[in-house]
Amino acid sequence: MKMLFDSAAFRIIAKEKQTQDIYLFRLEKAGAKKTEKSELNYQPGQFFQLGIPGFGEAPFSVCSASKDFIEFNIRGLGEVTNKLISLQPRELIWLRGPYGTSYPMKEIRGNSLVIIGGGTGVAPLRGVLKHVEAHRADYDRVHLFFGFKSPEEILFKKDMNAWNRIFDLHLTLDKAPKDYKGKVGLVTKIVEESRLDNKNKIVMICGPPIMMKFTIQTLEKTGFNHDQIFVSYERRMKCGTGMCGHCMISGVYVCKDGPVFRYDKVKGLHE
Amino acid sequence: MDKVLEKKRLNEFLSKVSKGKELIAPVKKGTLRFEVVTAFADICLEGRPLFPIKKFFSPSKQDLLSLNLAKKDKPYDEVKVKFKPRIIFGARLCDFNGLLRLDKFFLSKEYRDDYYKLARENTLLFAINCVPTPSKYCFCESMSLERYYDLMFHDLGDKYYVEAGTVRGKSLINELRDYDFTMPAITCDKKLDKKDLAKYYDDVAWSKENDKCLSCGKCTAHCTTCLCFDVNDELAPDLQKGKRFKEWDSCQFLNFTLVAGGAVFRKERLPRFKHRIYHKLQYFREKFGMDMCTGCGRCIEACPRLIDFTEVINKLK
Numbered sequence: 001m002k003m004l005f006d007s008a009a010f011r012i013i014a015k016e017k018q019t020q021d022i023y024l025f026r027l028e029k030a031g032a033k034k035t036e037k038s039e040l041n042y043q044p045g046q047f048f049q050l051g052i053p054g055f056g057e058a059p060f061s062v063c064s065a066s067k068d069f070i071e072f073n074i075r076g077l078g079e080v081t082n083k084l085i086s087l088q089p090r091e092l093i094w095l096r097g098p099y100g101t102s103y104p105m106k107e108i109r110g111n112s113l114v115i116i117g118g119g120t121g122v123a124p125l126r127g128v129l130k131h132v133e134a135h136r137a138d139y140d141r142v143h144l145f146f147g148f149k150s151p152e153e154i155l156f157k158k159d160m161n162a163w164n165r166i167f168d169l170h171l172t173l174d175k176a177p178k179d180y181k182g183k184v185g186l187v188t189k190i191v192e193e194s195r196l197d198n199k200n201k202i203v204m205i206c207g208p209p210i211m212m213k214f215t216i217q218t219l220e221k222t223g224f225n226h227d228q229i230f231v232s233y234e235r236r237m238k239c240g241t242g243m244c245g246h247c248m249i250s251g252v253y254v255c256k257d258g259p260v261f262r263y264d265k266v267k268g269l270h271e
Numbered sequence: 272m273d274k275v276l277e278k279k280r281l282n283e284f285l286s287k288v289s290k291g292k293e294l295i296a297p298v299k300k301g302t303l304r305f306e307v308v309t310a311f312a313d314i315c316l317e318g319r320p321l322f323p324i325k326k327f328f329s330p331s332k333q334d335l336l337s338l339n340l341a342k343k344d345k346p347y348d349e350v351k352v353k354f355k356p357r358i359i360f361g362a363r364l365c366d367f368n369g370l371l372r373l374d375k376f377f378l379s380k381e382y383r384d385d386y387y388k389l390a391r392e393n394t395l396l397f398a399i400n401c402v403p404t405p406s407k408y409c410f411c412e413s414m415s416l417e418r419y420y421d422l423m424f425h426d427l428g429d430k431y432y433v434e435a436g437t438v439r440g441k442s443l444i445n446e447l448r449d450y451d452f453t454m455p456a457i458t459c460d461k462k463l464d465k466k467d468l469a470k471y472y473d474d475v476a477w478s479k480e481n482d483k484c485l486s487c488g489k490c491t492a493h494c495t496t497c498l499c500f501d502v503n504d505e506l507a508p509d510l511q512k513g514k515r516f517k518e519w520d521s522c523q524f525l526n527f528t529l530v531a532g533g534a535v536f537r538k539e540r541l542p543r544f545k546h547r548i549y550h551k552l553q554y555f556r557e558k559f560g561m562d563m564c565t566g567c568g569r570c571i572e573a574c575p576r577l578i579d580f581t582e583v584i585n586k587l588k
Contacts, residue, residue, distance in 0.1 A: 004382060005335045005502070005515065007347065030344075053338045053346040054513050056504040058531070077531045094347070209534075236530045238502045238517075241382035245499030245522060248546075249536075251554030270472055270545070271536055 004241065007051050007094035013069065015089055018155050021076045022120070023085045028069045030092055039067040043102030044127030045232060045260040048072075049240055051094040055083045059237045061124035061259065062098065065131035070095075073123035073155065099240040101260045103128050103230060105135075108202045112140040116215055118147045118187055118207025122155050124232050124259075125206050129163065142167040143196060147187035147211070149174045170194065187211060188218045198224040206232040216263065226264035233259050233266075273434040275450035276424075281431065282311040285360060288443050292395075293357035295327060305362065316361050316426075319405040321573055323495045324359055324366050328373065328390045331519045338504065338513040350514070354389045360397040363405070364423075364457065365567035367396050368416045369495030375559050376498070395439070400425040401457045408568025410581060412456075413463040416565060425454055463566065464585045468553045471587045472545065480583045481544040483576035488521035490570035490578070491547065496563050497521070522546055548580045 009030040016024045029038060042048075044065050050072065051057040058080040064071035076082040087093065105128070113132065117125045132139055144167050148154045151173060163169050170190045172183040183190055187207070203224060205212050212231055219229065235247035237255040247254035250269040252261075276284055285294060298306040299315035305324050308314060334350045359366075370391065377387035398420040401409065421440030425432040432452045435441035471477075491497040501520040506513035520527060523543050528536035537543045555563035571579045 004384065006349070009344065053515075054340055054504050054506045054510070056515075057502065075531070081531060092343070234530055235528070235536070238500065239382075242379075243376050243382060243384065243500070244502070244517075245520070246501075246527060248522075248550070248554075250549070251557050270549070271542055 004239070005096065007049070007096045009092045010070070010095050012087055012089045012091050012093065015087070018073065018157075019153050021085065022073060022155065024063070024071060024073050024156070025084075025087075025093070026064070026069050026071050027093060027095070040070060041067075042070065042098040044105065044131050045102035045124055046098035046100050047237075047240075047255075047259060048095045048097030048099070049237070050074075050080075050084060051096070052080065052083050052087075053094065056080045057096075057238075058084075059099075059240065059255075061127070061232070063123040063126040063130075065127050065134065071126075073120060073126070075120055097240065099237070100255055101258055103204060103260055105131050105138075109138040110140065111200050111202045112143065114143045114145070114196060114201050114203040116145045116187060116191060116203065116205045116207070118211040119149065119153070120155070121205075121207030121211070121232070122146050122148075123206075125204060126156055126159065128204060129159070129167075133166075136166075140200065143194065144169045145172075145187055145191050145194070146170070147172045147174070147190075147207070151176060151180060186214070188214045191215060191218050192222070196222065198222070198228060201228060203229040204232075205229065226267055227262060229263040231261055231263050231266070233261065235259075273432065273450060273452070274444045274447035275427075275452075276431045276433050276444075276447055278429055278431065284447075285311070285358075288395075289358050291356065293355050295324075295357055295359045296361040305359070307357075314361065316399055317405075319363060321493060321569060323369060323493065323567070323569060324362050325369065325373070325495065325498060327357075327359065327394070328370065328387050329377070329384070329498050329500075332516055333386060333518075334514045334516045335502070336515040338506070338515060340506075340511045340513070347515070352386050352389055354393040356393045356395075358395040358397055361399050362396070363398055363401050363567075364416050364418070364420070365409075365411045365414075365495060365565040367398055367419045368411075368414075368565045369567075370396075371417065371419055372496045372555070372559075372561070372563050372565070373498060375555075395422075395443075396420045397422045397424065399423070400454060402426070402455050404457065404459050406568055406572060408461060408572045409457075409459045409566065410461040410463050410568055411566030412459040413465065414562055414564060414566035423454065425452075427452075459566070461568065461581065462585070463581045465552075466584060466587055468549060468584070472549075474587055476583045476586050477545055478541050480578055480580070481541050483578055484523075484540045484544055485575060486523055486525065486540050486543070487575065488523045489573045489575065491521040491523055492519065493569040493573040495565050495567050495569065496551070497547075499527075522550075544578075544580075548584075552584075 010027040011030040014026040047061045049057045060072045076085040235254040237247045238244040242253045242256040294308040296314045298313045303320045336347045377384040420436040423434045500517045551564040
């Protein structure tokens with residue numbers, strides 16, 4: 001009998017500090033021998049339940065696209081997440097998943113990608129970009145628009161340096177010191193300034209609800225259609241399997257029908 | 272052709288068919304509740320328990336895993352569940368139809384709740400017919416219930432007319448005397464005038480009724496089909512042994528839609544109220560082709576402010 005809440009042990013193989021309270025963890029399956037490494041099967045956009053016995057579980061989107069390891073970007077905010085970020089390499093985290101829908105990376109081949117993220121919402125989009133890095137020829141141009149609160153809050157700095165070279169990267173900050181040379185303002189501003197048209201483009205947005213709302217309004221003004229836009233929603237899933245009810249928006253379960261939705265399918269849903 | 276059972280032989284019949292099984296029935300000890308019967312004299316078929324039978328299929332708090340942090344490589348162990356076969360006697364059509372709804376969640380092909388599955392497989396369902404209806408809040412006549420039971424008992428004064436709804440039910444009443452009778456349908460004074468609710472989401476009638484809401488969650492706790500749950504860990508004082516358990520939750524609570532960082536998606540009581548009713552009467556129907564509500568009226572009867580969603584819907588124009 002397969003138990004619903006059964007989890008598998010994963011070992012932390014790297015932990016990288018991102019900001020004051022955010023760490024990037026790289027995990028691999030514990031107990032797997034080097035010679036018979038089992039391939040991991042997850043897609044960008046999907047999520048896992050990460051658990052620590054005695055503390056509980058919390059859902060996290062994957063932010064990698066590798067068959068050998070999984071990465072999660074974790075901010076210490078509550079009991080479970082603060083325990084998670086206290087863990088060190090070699091220690092275990094218990095995973096179940098992957099759950100939910102992913103970005104349709106196959107179906108959108110040949111398009112240019114417009115990827116818009118705010119704060120920790122950049123994490124699931126990093127999974128998309130890791131996939132694109134590995135399959136660069138499958139996609140046309142890649143435009144990135146990321147917003148963070150302050151210079152200290154910028155995530156994935158190493159990746160940002162690389163993406164600045166290989167993609168069209170735009171960064172903006174809510175607040176910055178006077179000597180900051182980059183852009184300051186809302187992410188909607190840098191999207192608007194880029195004057196992108198909607199031809200052969202797919203948009204992916206992840207960030208706080210208010211940021212997603214205004215970004216979509218901005219895109220509407222520049223002529224994007226709702227079926228070109230993919231959004232990723234955040235909810236606190238407890239089961240991940242459409243039973244516990246916590247992630248339900250109207251008749252939609254974010255854990256099963258999402259977390260990645262084509263926007264025309266979910267616009268106007270009653271909260 | 273179905274059967275008849277003299278009332279004076281009811282206990283004899285129940286004790287025979289429940290041999291080796293637990294008998295669960297409405298028991299009157301102060302409050303009327305569904306409980307495991309220890310003495311036949313306690314069974315009370317007058318009125319209906321305000322608490323539904325769902326606790327026998329998914330208890331309010333249920334252990335999922337036992338934890339032992341000392342075992343570093345395998346700190347989890349499955350909590351094995353065993354069920355003594357049992358009979359639920361004296362529940363009603365709305366109660367058993369509630370199970371049909373819950374099956375959609377807990378017995379789906381992809382995700383099965385093993386506790387629920389075992390509980391379902393090990394339970395015989397004996398209904399009593401609701402003539403007259405046991406509560407003035409009943410409106411099941413409007414809810415197109417199915418005749419879902421192993422046996423249905425209908426009160427004929429000094430005897431019960433007994434109808435089998437399944438093969439296993441039929442095998443239990445073979446020895447009873449044949450009786451020619453037609454089971455009367457249930458009629459309710461209270462009605463729900465069903466409408467396409469999608470059109471009425473912003474109607475002020477919802478907020479007028481909901482202004483009374485205290486957000487106490489009694490409606491969901493008493494609902495035949497509400498089984499939303501939370502999952503949490505608990506450690507013993509030694510901080511080594513513990514458990515992961517699931518526990519009933521309620522969409523009427525403020526923190527039901529809380530996410531990390533403190534954001535809450537349904538902050539006001541009004542969208543929480545509408546979420547419950549729309550789930551029962553629209554969202555569930557869109558997915559499974561039936562209403563999730565079985566018309567038992569418990570959410571109205573249990574509400575300290577007697578908030579009545581049927582009145583809201585009946586008034587919508």
